[in-house]
Amino acid sequence: MTAGPLAGRTVVDLTNALAGPYATLLLAGLGARVIKVENPLAGGDTARNNSPYVGPDGLVTTRGSTADLSVSMLVRGRNKLSVTLNLKHPDARDVFADLVRHADIVVENFSAGVTGRLGIDHAFAAEVNPRIVYTSISGFGAQGGPGSGKAMDTIIQALSGVMMTAGAPGEAPVRFGLPVADLVAPLYAVIGTLAAVIQADATGVGQHVDVSMLGALTSLVACEPFDAFERIGLPVRTGATVPRMAPFGVFPAADGWFALCAPTDAFSRGTFTAVGRADLLDDPRFTTRDARVRHADEVHGFVAAWAAGRPLAEVLETLTRNGVPAAEVREPAQAVRDPLVLERGEVVPIGDPDLGLFGAGVPIRFSAATTDLDGPVPHLGEHNESVYGDLLGYPADRLKTLADDGVI
Structure with a gap:
C-alpha cells in the first residue's frame, strides 16, 4: 500500500x-x-x-x-x-x-x-x-x-x-x-x-x-420529484410507509422495528408468502406494482398485522428466507459498533x-x-x-x- x-x-x-x-x-x-x-x-x-x-x-x-x-x-x-x-x-x-x-x-x-x-x-x-x-x-x-x-x-x-x-x-x-x-x-x-x-x-x-x-x-431534495407527486395527488409526506412503493416502509414487531423494501413483483411475492398470504399471489389487486400502489393501505395493513405480535428476530428471519430485503432499525450507538463498518x-x-x-x-x-x-x-x-x-x-x-x- x-x-x-x-x-x-x-x-x-x-x-x-x-x-x-x-x-x-x-x-x-x-x-x-x-x-x-x-x-x-x-x-x-x-x-x-x-x-x-x-x-x-x-x-x-x-x-x-x-x-x-x-x-x-x-x-x-x-x-x-x-x-x-x-x-x-x-x-x-x-x-x-x-x-x-x-x-x-x-x-x-x-x-x-x-x-x-x-x-x-x-x-x-x-x-x-x-x-x-x-x-x-x-x-x-x-x-x-x-x-x-x-x-x-x-x-x-x-x-x-x-x-x-x-x-x-x-x-x-x-x-x-x-x-x-x-x-x-x-x-x-x-x-x-x-x-x-x-x-x-x-x-x-x-x-x-x-x-x-x-x-x-x-x-x-430535487432528486425526488416531489412536485410531480403533488400534481398527481400522491402525498409527499407519507409517515412510516411509502404508498407509491408497496410494500415499502418501517413497521413495528413485538420487540423492535424493521424496514422493508419490497416494491418489485418478485420481492412482493416473497413478502406475501412470508406473511402467510400466499392466497393473494394471483389476486389482480396485488400482481403488479401499479395495482399494489392502488391498494397500498391494504398491503401495508396485512404486513403490519402479521409482524405486530412476532419477535423481531423471527420477522427478519422469515422475510430474509423468502428473499425479501428487510433489516432491523438500529439505535445509533448500535450501528456505529457494527463489525463490518x-x-x-x-x-x-x-x-x-x-x-x-x-x-x-x-x-x-x-x-x-x-x-x-x-x-x-x-x-x-x-x-x-x-x-x-x-x-x-x-x-x-x-x-x-x-x-x-x-x-x-
Missing part, C-alpha cells in the same frame, strides 16, 4: 464548527497535510467548546479543567496541525500569504463577505499563488442570501424543504436528527475541490470553488479505548492507497513552531515578535 492519495498536498484550513471542518477532515484522511488556522483570541475553533468533554474524569457534560477535550473536536480535529493566527490583525495577511504560497488548497466557511473584509479572499490568495484552489462553504453561497447570512443547519433544513419530506400529512415539520446540511455541503466541497486540483495540475491555474449549504441540500474503517475508535467512543472514518476504500484518521487532535497552536518555523522558515525572533504582538 502507498500513502494516502493526497499525500504531498497542503491544505490551509480556515474553518470552524462542522461543515468546513468535516471537509478538511476528509482531506486529511485522504492524506493531505491540513494546517488548521485558529483564532487565539476566541480560544480556537468553536467546536473546542462543545459539550460533552473527555478528560481525566472520563466523559463529562461540563468542562472541569483545561485537560478536558470536546468530543466534537476529538472527532473533527484528527490528523490536523493547529496554528494560531489572529486574522483581524493587520500583520496577519502577510503570514496568511506565506501559508498560501506553500499550499495547494484553502478551505473556509466564514459567512459571505467576511474573507473580503479581512483581505484574505480568493482574489488575494490567487494573487499570491495562482495555482491555489480556494474553497468556500457557506449557507447561501459566496454572494450571500436571505436573512443575516449566518446559516445554521436547522435554518437550511427549513429552507430546503427537507423538513416537509418526513413525517405524515398534517404533522409538524420534522427536523432530521443528523445535521444533514452541515454534512452534505462538505461532501460537495471535497468533490469540487479535488476536481479543481486536477484542473489546476493540467492548466497551472487554480480557481474559487463555491458551495452553499442551501444549494447542496435542496439539490438532494469498523473492519472497513468507515467508523473508527477515537480517544481512550476504555471510553468506547467512535467517530467518522473515511468511507472510501482504495486498492493502492491508504486512508488514515488515527492522528491525534492538536492542542490550540501546538504546531506554531513547526509550521511557521520549519515550513515557512520564520526565525525564532520573528516568531516571538508575532506572538508578543498578538498576531499568532
Whole structure:
C-alpha cells in the first residue's frame, strides 16, 4: 500500500464548527497535510467548546479543567496541525500569504463577505499563488442570501424543504436528527475541490470553488420529484410507509422495528408468502406494482398485522428466507459498533479505548492507497513552531515578535 492519495498536498484550513471542518477532515484522511488556522483570541475553533468533554474524569457534560477535550473536536480535529493566527490583525495577511504560497488548497466557511473584509479572499490568495484552489462553504453561497447570512443547519433544513419530506400529512415539520446540511455541503466541497486540483495540475491555474449549504441540500431534495407527486395527488409526506412503493416502509414487531423494501413483483411475492398470504399471489389487486400502489393501505395493513405480535428476530428471519430485503432499525450507538463498518474503517475508535467512543472514518476504500484518521487532535497552536518555523522558515525572533504582538 502507498500513502494516502493526497499525500504531498497542503491544505490551509480556515474553518470552524462542522461543515468546513468535516471537509478538511476528509482531506486529511485522504492524506493531505491540513494546517488548521485558529483564532487565539476566541480560544480556537468553536467546536473546542462543545459539550460533552473527555478528560481525566472520563466523559463529562461540563468542562472541569483545561485537560478536558470536546468530543466534537476529538472527532473533527484528527490528523490536523493547529496554528494560531489572529486574522483581524493587520500583520496577519502577510503570514496568511506565506501559508498560501506553500499550499495547494484553502478551505473556509466564514459567512459571505467576511474573507473580503479581512483581505484574505480568493482574489488575494490567487494573487499570491495562482495555482491555489480556494474553497468556500457557506449557507447561501459566496454572494450571500436571505436573512443575516449566518446559516445554521436547522435554518437550511427549513429552507430546503427537507423538513416537509418526513413525517405524515398534517404533522409538524420534522427536523432530521443528523445535521444533514452541515454534512452534505462538505461532501460537495471535497468533490469540487479535488476536481479543481486536477484542473489546476493540467492548466497551472487554480480557481474559487463555491458551495452553499442551501444549494447542496435542496439539490438532494430535487432528486425526488416531489412536485410531480403533488400534481398527481400522491402525498409527499407519507409517515412510516411509502404508498407509491408497496410494500415499502418501517413497521413495528413485538420487540423492535424493521424496514422493508419490497416494491418489485418478485420481492412482493416473497413478502406475501412470508406473511402467510400466499392466497393473494394471483389476486389482480396485488400482481403488479401499479395495482399494489392502488391498494397500498391494504398491503401495508396485512404486513403490519402479521409482524405486530412476532419477535423481531423471527420477522427478519422469515422475510430474509423468502428473499425479501428487510433489516432491523438500529439505535445509533448500535450501528456505529457494527463489525463490518469498523473492519472497513468507515467508523473508527477515537480517544481512550476504555471510553468506547467512535467517530467518522473515511468511507472510501482504495486498492493502492491508504486512508488514515488515527492522528491525534492538536492542542490550540501546538504546531506554531513547526509550521511557521520549519515550513515557512520564520526565525525564532520573528516568531516571538508575532506572538508578543498578538498576531499568532
